[in-house]
Every structure is written in structure tokens, then in C-alpha cells.
Amino acid sequence: MARVGFLMLICFTFCLLLTPATAQEGLSMESDTVFFTSKRKKINIPFDLVHNLIIIPVQINGSQPLNFILDTGVKNTLITHLYHNDSLDLKDVNKITLSGLGEGHSIEAYESYGNEMFMRGIKGINHQVYVLLEDVFDLSSYMGMPVHGIIGYDIFKNFIVKVNYSNKMLTLYRPDTKLKKKRKAEEYPLHIEGTKAYVYGNVRQHNGDTIRVKLVVDTGASHSLSLYLPSDERLTLPPKVMKAYLGRGLSGDLHGNIGRVDAFALGKYELEDIPASYPDEESIKLAINIGGRNGNLGSDVLSRFTVIFDYPNSKLTLIPNHRFKEPFNYNMAGFEVITPLPGTNYYVISNVIDGSPAELLGLEPGDQLLDINGKKCAELLLPEVMNILKSRPGRTLRLRLKRQSEILNVDLVLQSRI
Known part of the structure; x- marks a missing residue:
């Protein structure tokens, strides 16, 4: 089975459907609160960008800064690996079993409530954290730097979030902020369903068919586009594909095919000749029927824009950057x-x-x-x-x-x- 490097960090959205396989009773389900620690209207947070993925420093309960991937697709804060010198004073800990996408088994984790989370200029209380007892993703080896976990919805739901991929700057605005519309900026409805954010786009296939698709917006996916063939009978494999190992889910490996679609369009912005992954049905069986989704939109597309995520007002804004017209390449060394x-x-x-x-x-x-x-x-x-x-x-x-x-x-x- 081929293993393709540019998809090795595929889609933490559908890798991380955090589904407790063992229900726990008596747990506090208080909603967390994340807020600015000052009266400032915005906070700028520099980030590292590796494999198109955003890495930001986060502290949990006064810990040393830990490196987290910022992922619009992940519901809960997930700690995937701690090093020997890392220390977390987690609150209200329960041992549970988690299942996710993939073809393997469930894994054990600690579930913790009532924690405090800190980033530059913001604080979160009553923060829910999962700690994996097995580092199934091995993110640090593939990212080339220590990576401790993944964080997402807790940030996006509380702020307007601007991601400037060119300058590697994350800007958080208060949810009532009115941002001035930039030239070339285009707004799209952002459909928030549960904790997931969706957009509608158009895929033009090799046979000339153009299909409207509903996609999870996923900054935690390093690839460009993932399409679920079972979700729409009109979706077909391109004539030239290769079987591939697509990545790692909580419950095991993800397999499928990789090929190219002729084009993908969001509103007036169209990108041509895009690599797309087509996961096997077995690998995505937990996701196929969720929200009527047809796949996900990853960061190899998003990183060609400055992106403004406005969960509070259900809007997504895209402003093309210098990478917009670059061809979509991938690791061709084998x-x-x-x-x-x-x-x-x-x-x-x-x-x-x-x-x-x-x-x-x-x-x-x-x-x-x-x-x-x-x-x-x-x-x-x-x-x-x-x-x-x-x-x-x-x-x-x-x-x-x-x-x-x-x-x-x-x-x-x-x-x-x-």
C-alpha cells in the first residue's frame, strides 16, 4: 500500500471525532468560557506553519507553553503527547475509551473538566481536556518539532479569528467587532452545526460534471480536499488515481485513493487541478452520515488566502494571498x-x-x-x-x-x- 507524505497529516477533523465508547456518569458538563484578559479589541498571536498547519503556544493550568495545532474541525482540546519534563495539574479526571475514524481499535484516554487554558491575552475557564494514553498520531516526528496536542472549537466559537497565512499571524477579535471589508475579500455563509463549520462549494470533475458539495472547513487537515464517494452517487474517482495510506485516525489507519479534480470553486474564486483524497468507506463510516457532509476542505486550499472565521456571525471571509495561483504540488519523491x-x-x-x-x-x-x-x-x-x-x-x-x-x-x- 502506498504511503503519501502530503496526506500523512490528513484531516484531524475526521481523525478526531471524539466519541466516548464508554459513557461516564456523573460528569460535570459545564460550558467553558474563553475571554480577553484586558479591554483590548484584538489580540495578535504569531504562529508556526508546518505542512500548512497552524501551531500556537497554549498553557494548561499554568503549565509551560505547549505546542498545539489549531484545528477548526476538532471539538475538544486533545493532548496527544507529553514529554518527561511536561507537567499538567489536570482537574476532575476520569478514564474513558475513545473511538474515532479508522480501521482499528478504540484507545484509552483521560477526560478532565474544570481546567484553565491560557494563550497570549486570553484565558479559558472550565476547560475540557482529553489526554491520550497512547500517542497514536506521532505528530512531533512528522512536524519536525515538539507537538503536544490539538485545540480548536473552544477558540473559534468565542472570537472572530483571522488567519494570515502569509505573515503567520493569528488575530482574535471580540465577537461584536465590525471588521472593515478588504478589497478582493469575499464572504460566504458559514454553517455551524454542532461544533462543526461547513461551507458549500463546487467540484468540477474529469467528466465535466460540476457538483455542489458540503464540506467541513478544517485547518487541521494538511491536504487540499477530501471527498466521500458514498455521500453522493455523482462523485466519481478521477481516471488517474493511486491507492494510498491517507493518515491515522483514533481507531486506526485511513486508506483510500488520491487523484485530481479539474477544479474547485468557492464563489468567484476557482482553483484548478487540485489533488483530492477519496477515503475508503470503511475508514469514514462514522462520518458519512453526519451533517450530510461530502468531505472536507483542508489547509492546502485555505493557506492560499487570509481567512476570517466568524463563528458568532456565521460568516467566512477569504482574501487571496501571494500563493493563490501556485500549482498544487505534493511529495513526488516516493x-x-x-x-x-x-x-x-x-x-x-x-x-x-x-x-x-x-x-x-x-x-x-x-x-x-x-x-x-x-x-x-x-x-x-x-x-x-x-x-x-x-x-x-x-x-x-x-x-x-x-x-x-x-x-x-x-x-x-x-x-x-x-
């Missing part, structure tokens, strides 16, 4: 890269795609990347490495690798398979 020592520039091949250029050259999981085109990998950040691997079809990469005590030199030509 192997995935992780950092076993997050926070260092130490890169190792985690797996190799069947039939890819990397497999034909004999590359293997565990091979360490030393140089790319004469540039030492120790001097490259993970996003820089990934940008090289998805740069353009036909590009030759001169790779120097280390396998145990052996040094390998290979010339790898990037190849598009969809």
Missing part, C-alpha cells in the same frame, strides 16, 4: 521524511511508496538524509526539505544518504503519479 528527534534537523526516511522512484533506486526506511543537491540537510528546516520534495515533476535530486555505516549517493527524479 518516500516520507520524519524527524525522530523533534526540534533537530535530523531527517530519516520513514517509508517508501511501492513502484516509486525511491523504491526503484533501492531507498529504504531508516535511511538518513545527509545532503540534497549539495546542501546539507542539517542546515535545512523540515518545511524546506518538504518543499524540495514537492517542487516540480522531472526535477533531479542528488541525494546523499547514510544507511548504518554505508554512504549512498543517488540521483532521484521527481515523478507525478496522479
Whole structure:
């Protein structure tokens, strides 16, 4: 089964349908409250951007700042991994079992109520937190830095949230703020159902059909578009697809196909030749019938705009940025890269795609990347490495690798398979 790097961090929305498999009685269900700690009208929070995902610092109960992925699709704050020097004084803890999307088993977690959450200029009380007892996502290795968890709805429901992907700046406004409309900005209805936010867009398929689709808006998905074939009989696979491992859910692996749609449009903005994932029905059986959704809209599309999420007023605003017209590329090297020592520039091949250029050259999981085109990998950040691997079809990469005590030199030509 092929494993595709650009989808390795797929869709924390449908990976994280937090469904307690074991009900707990007597738990307090108080709603949390998140508010500004001053009279300021807005708060600016710089963020890191890796694999199109937003990473922000969050403190729980006075902890040291922890790195959280900001995910519009996740309902509850989820702690996926704690390091030996991390300490959380969690309140009202109960052990539960969680199930989610995937083809495996449920996992155990701690559920905690009554916590305090802190970000720059804001505070949350009565905060609900889940702590996984098994790090099923291994986010730190794929993000190249320590990642402790995922946070989302608790932030978006309380503020107007502007994400400037170009400047890597998150701005939170009070919900009654009236923002001046920018030139080229286009507003869309944002349909809030439960804790999920949806938009309607149009997908133009290879056969010329244009289909209106209802999509979960998901900043926690690194890919561009995911479509659920069982949700609409008119949705079809493109003629050129590859079987792929799409990512990891709470209950196991997610499998499916990857191909390209001719175009995807939101209002007047149309993006062409977009990679789309088509998860197998078994992988998404818990999501197919929720909210009449047809899939999700990920951050490889969102990051081409400055995005204003206005949950309080049910609006989404998009303003194109400098990446709007860039082609949609993906990792064409045929192997995935992780950092076993997050926070260092130490890169190792985690797996190799069947039939890819990397497999034909004999590359293997565990091979360490030393140089790319004469540039030492120790001097490259993970996003820089990934940008090289998805740069353009036909590009030759001169790779120097280390396998145990052996040094390998290979010339790898990037190849598009969809």
C-alpha cells in the first residue's frame, strides 16, 4: 500500500471525532468560557506553519507553553503527547475509551473538566481536556518539532479569528467587532452545526460534471480536499488515481485513493487541478452520515488566502494571498521524511511508496538524509526539505544518504503519479 507524505497529516477533523465508547456518569458538563484578559479589541498571536498547519503556544493550568495545532474541525482540546519534563495539574479526571475514524481499535484516554487554558491575552475557564494514553498520531516526528496536542472549537466559537497565512499571524477579535471589508475579500455563509463549520462549494470533475458539495472547513487537515464517494452517487474517482495510506485516525489507519479534480470553486474564486483524497468507506463510516457532509476542505486550499472565521456571525471571509495561483504540488519523491528527534534537523526516511522512484533506486526506511543537491540537510528546516520534495515533476535530486555505516549517493527524479 502506498504511503503519501502530503496526506500523512490528513484531516484531524475526521481523525478526531471524539466519541466516548464508554459513557461516564456523573460528569460535570459545564460550558467553558474563553475571554480577553484586558479591554483590548484584538489580540495578535504569531504562529508556526508546518505542512500548512497552524501551531500556537497554549498553557494548561499554568503549565509551560505547549505546542498545539489549531484545528477548526476538532471539538475538544486533545493532548496527544507529553514529554518527561511536561507537567499538567489536570482537574476532575476520569478514564474513558475513545473511538474515532479508522480501521482499528478504540484507545484509552483521560477526560478532565474544570481546567484553565491560557494563550497570549486570553484565558479559558472550565476547560475540557482529553489526554491520550497512547500517542497514536506521532505528530512531533512528522512536524519536525515538539507537538503536544490539538485545540480548536473552544477558540473559534468565542472570537472572530483571522488567519494570515502569509505573515503567520493569528488575530482574535471580540465577537461584536465590525471588521472593515478588504478589497478582493469575499464572504460566504458559514454553517455551524454542532461544533462543526461547513461551507458549500463546487467540484468540477474529469467528466465535466460540476457538483455542489458540503464540506467541513478544517485547518487541521494538511491536504487540499477530501471527498466521500458514498455521500453522493455523482462523485466519481478521477481516471488517474493511486491507492494510498491517507493518515491515522483514533481507531486506526485511513486508506483510500488520491487523484485530481479539474477544479474547485468557492464563489468567484476557482482553483484548478487540485489533488483530492477519496477515503475508503470503511475508514469514514462514522462520518458519512453526519451533517450530510461530502468531505472536507483542508489547509492546502485555505493557506492560499487570509481567512476570517466568524463563528458568532456565521460568516467566512477569504482574501487571496501571494500563493493563490501556485500549482498544487505534493511529495513526488516516493518516500516520507520524519524527524525522530523533534526540534533537530535530523531527517530519516520513514517509508517508501511501492513502484516509486525511491523504491526503484533501492531507498529504504531508516535511511538518513545527509545532503540534497549539495546542501546539507542539517542546515535545512523540515518545511524546506518538504518543499524540495514537492517542487516540480522531472526535477533531479542528488541525494546523499547514510544507511548504518554505508554512504549512498543517488540521483532521484521527481515523478507525478496522479
